[in-house]
Amino acid sequence: MPDATEGSSSRLMTALRTLHVDRSSGQPARHQPVVLLWAIRRAAAEESRLVPWQNSWRELHAMLKEYGRTGSTAAPEYPFVALHRSPLWELVGVDGAVPQAPGSSLRPWLNAQNPLGGLAEEFYTLLKGNHDLCRQAVTTLHESYFDDYRLELLLLEAGVPLTDFDGYGHPPHVRIGDSFSQRQTLSRARVHRPRQAGICGTGELGAESIVVSGGYEDDEDYGDEIIYTGQGGRDENTKKQYEDQELTLGNAALATSASAGAPVRVIRGAGGDPKFSPETGLRYDGLYRVEEYWSQRGESNFLVWRYRLRAIDARETGAGTSEGRDIAAAINVMSAAPAGNATPGRRETRTQRVIRSTAVADYVKRIHDHSCQVCEMRIETPTGAYSEAAHIRPLGSPHNGPDEIENILCLCPNHHVAFDFGMLTINDDLIVTSHGTDANTYQLRGHPNHPVKKEHLAYHRQIHER
Template identity: 55%
Template sequence: MTKHLDDIRSAVAGLHVDRSSGQPARHQPITLLWAMGRAATGRARLLPWKDARPDLKRLLKEYGRPGSDPAPQYPFVALQDSGLWQLDGVMGEVPVARGSKLLPWLNSQNPRGGLEGWVYDLLADDPEARRLVTDDLVSRFFEGEAPHGLLRDALLLGPVFDGFGPVPGVKAGTVFANRAALHRAQVHRPLQGGICGTRENGAESIVVSGGYEDDEDLGDTIIYTGQGGRDERTGQQASDQQLTLGNAALVTSRTAGRPVRVVRGASGDPQHSPASGYRYDGLYLVDDYWSERGQSGHLVWRYRLVKLPNEPLLPVPSLAVPTQPAPTLPVPAGQETLTRVEASFMRIVRSSAVANYVKRAHDFSCQVCGIRLGTPTGAYAEAAHIQGLGRPHNGPDIASNVLCLCPNHHKLFDFGMLVIADDLAITDRSTEQVIGRLREIPAHQIERRFLAYHREHHAPV
């Protein structure tokens, strides 16, 4: 079996193709890939010329060299000389492949063509052999390109990669020589930009390479600065950033919970960056985003990205047993300095006592809308930290930094769409209208410094 695979690969390496344009023509390799796809999907090995012609002509027109003649009659006959191809049902002498008599002859005789039987059987039964031969054809005839469209149309790929999540066949830790190599592998498609994505669909990938002065690379956590406003001559921030393009894409990733591929370049933090080129470092979640004045004094958008473990863990909402309001409950001390425990990544240990106290103090009723949600096992509410706990916010896990909110208003607050003034007036940033006042009770008072911090990062003046 190995000898037969070596024979196929040797035949591919020895293909004689037209080079009159200065580059090897792609007619024969495209036809071979088409036939390999038929083997991979269990379709007939030999196909009459008139049935094969439309498919081959379309593939040659779409994926052949620019300006080349999409004439499938040439490879359909010329591949006989490779030792990989069979013409069946031929009467008399076969015309020269590039001659003018070939097409009338094919149309008249309509022979069947396809892979030799032993080639078909091997490639149909052995996916690894199919992959190796495909790689040989692609590396020789599609140098510097990734012809995913051709392989998909030839039925040699599974579902089409939509650009999000892990790239099929690329493992975390893979190093690429340059941006062009990242582009070809579909790990990061832009040849210059640091963020790949759209406002509508979210971000596919980012590159962390020390390009922005406010970036912080902590390994499993990255504080990433958005794009725009930088003077290309000096590399310094020269104007405010806008929540558009890639910056908006990262916000969409945050709201949709879609992971983002992270690539580190050699010019980034030496402790976490490759010695040369670019390294794909796996998937990260956009855990938070906000705006602030950067080192230059200009407004920048910032994002905290947290590395996903091998098996992402989903947050489990806490359901609490309903109780009566307890204004006389002792307020738990909480933590001014947060404890961290090391597992496969650094994780903040939150005080469940603080969250439970705040929710019980408000009888699980939202401080914004007053809604109290009932479930089969009791009332449900969420504890929302006003000044975030994670770096770089480093807010304390204490009751005066926590709100009791319904899920909707929790999300809107985290996304900065609700901001609260010191007099507790609540502004909906989508309309810039005051929609009410935050409900505060004697047993649970909010420190205004935390509200000010939240406003500064979500509604800067």
């Protein structure tokens, strides 16, 4: 790095650490650091350096509500002007002297003058498109002013996360239970990208995420299980349905997720069931699986699409509990059918499961056009073709197979089950042997862009050898 650039970088970090901010509460105020976080994001994205006050204040106001100290006023006019006295900031288009930041006349002055504000040219040029240096700048702000925030969330806000994210599954650098005051912050963190819609996804690829916030009258929330109402046909003011919903857009996305068994992120908003929802803002509550979907007439007598989602970490049978032992005993008694339960209760339980990469599985299924590599079967559903991604060497302990295309096959449901139980094995020459009552052999259909590793096939044969 040239000496001049090193000098600019050093001046930038020093200026970020030594902002003149109010510390009367014992902690540094965040108004100026938040505005600088906004400016760093613009530099990272190579957006314009200077922005008119009237074009920026709403976004700055939202960021101050998200990241400001508890009890502080989200007043972007103060840092927008106060930063002018820092070497980091420029105000352009000012007629006369710039007033002191405190005072009730500041907002009218800004509205009248509408100056452009942004990073000084030296520092903007230094940061523009340089994500490594932008991360360093955000880290400096974090260390100096954001003691109660995780660095990962600030990096996401600045658009310079440490890890890329394809949109499906659990987002990196976000934890279950993380809270967000604003939908736009939730969007930039890619926890839920739409600023308004409750479902993110497409009928072709499935759903990424949903927001449960009491927006639909037919929603039901039981914590580890959610009966979610699809989108469309609702009056935004009364929250009542006025027409039938269709299996399109986000509704089709959730149906695809149900068919594929793919996880969906759930975010709860303050407007939902108070027993399970945050008091304010939005909260990321982890991954759920869409177990089934159907249409029915809702409370307003219009057809709605409904989806049963269950938390991936919720146990199905209560293993280890007295109820779980009763279920196991009933299964083992062949002389009499179990009575069942006409009004089953609910309980909160936890487990851990391996989360697969949706992108890898989708690649394998798409490259084979959802046709089974053993029997060529291609299943059509209302939202498109359905196939299953079968791992040759199983994921998780003790097998610890990789979640990579070389360890995945595209199979129909029948051959997926047969393969998982060892009723199908595959030789190194890709000859498939069926070990069932109707023993047969097949040639595994391959694809030049889908290699299969022989060591995974050998491992599968080994664990199912007879």
